[in-house]
Amino acid sequence: MRSDAAVWPGIAPAVLVCLAAPAFFVLQTPWLGWALLAVGILSAWLVERTRPRVPDQVVSVGSRRESARVIGVRREPSLTRDLSLIALGMLIVSVIPLAAELDNLAMLRFTLALGGAVAVPYLVSRFVFRDRAISFPWRSGTRWGRLQWGWLVAVLVLGWLILPFYFITSGVYQNWPVVDTPDLIARLFVGVGAVGIWDELFFICTVFALLRRHFPDALANVLQTIVFVSFLWELGYRAWGPVLTIPFALLQGFIFLRTHSLAYVVTVHLLFDAVVFGVLVHAHNPGLLPIFLV
Numbered sequence: 001m002r003s004d005a006a007v008w009p010g011i012a013p014a015v016l017v018c019l020a021a022p023a024f025f026v027l028q029t030p031w032l033g034w035a036l037l038a039v040g041i042l043s044a045w046l047v048e049r050t051r052p053r054v055p056d057q058v059v060s061v062g063s064r065r066e067s068a069r070v071i072g073v074r075r076e077p078s079l080t081r082d083l084s085l086i087a088l089g090m091l092i093v094s095v096i097p098l099a100a101e102l103d104n105l106a107m108l109r110f111t112l113a114l115g116g117a118v119a120v121p122y123l124v125s126r127f128v129f130r131d132r133a134i135s136f137p138w139r140s141g142t143r144w145g146r147l148q149w150g151w152l153v154a155v156l157v158l159g160w161l162i163l164p165f166y167f168i169t170s171g172v173y174q175n176w177p178v179v180d181t182p183d184l185i186a187r188l189f190v191g192v193g194a195v196g197i198w199d200e201l202f203f204i205c206t207v208f209a210l211l212r213r214h215f216p217d218a219l220a221n222v223l224q225t226i227v228f229v230s231f232l233w234e235l236g237y238r239a240w241g242p243v244l245t246i247p248f249a250l251l252q253g254f255i256f257l258r259t260h261s262l263a264y265v266v267t268v269h270l271l272f273d274a275v276v277f278g279v280l281v282h283a284h285n286p287g288l289l290p291i292f293l294v
Contacts, residue, residue, distance in 0.1 A: 016040030021230035159275030175236030221253035
């Protein structure tokens, strides 16, 4: 992470890029999102132009300089490049409506757009920028402890207590299509789970990881939360949904910092989404899943 003198000038460009998310997904005003992305990336480039350039470091193996084998080049992280990767992902997502639909065309549209929002920034980082800024660390190499297992149980209990009240009393369950046949219920199950996994691949392993290269962890977490919660808003978590989604997004970032495990944050998210799925089925078919208090 960079010194304070390098961090503070870069905050404004990062905020502008992240604010494009509510422009796209909450206000649904594409031109405003495009403008914020353009100004954010341009200002990041101007900030970097004023900094003294840090020379690339050649990484080599060998005891003698003249015979050492070069294995790579370590470059200083570029705020312009990293913000452009975040912008690229958001632009890809923004080309489709995020209203939950379960027909074949809608599911294909989601697959291509969401998949592209993860794959394209990764490929650009890996093969164009050649800086390996994005990775997906599935396991940390350590076993889950009691606290981690306890949190998984807590997620189920808290979801069971809170989510039915939120979805049903606010009426936001109507933002998802009616699922009253086995086929539609199965499609909803697959869709909810797939989007949950994608959330962690994009918001945590892409947006959060790129921001952490330039800012303190707490600030990077707040910035990724802006993008995360904006996406969830258009997806259907409206009314007082941000009261739930903001803490959830912050916690997912914090948990990833503690565990360094994509497998764990995905497990947390899928347990949460399993309750969401159950609540949606229950709300559209009262009595079918009589396991909730509301």
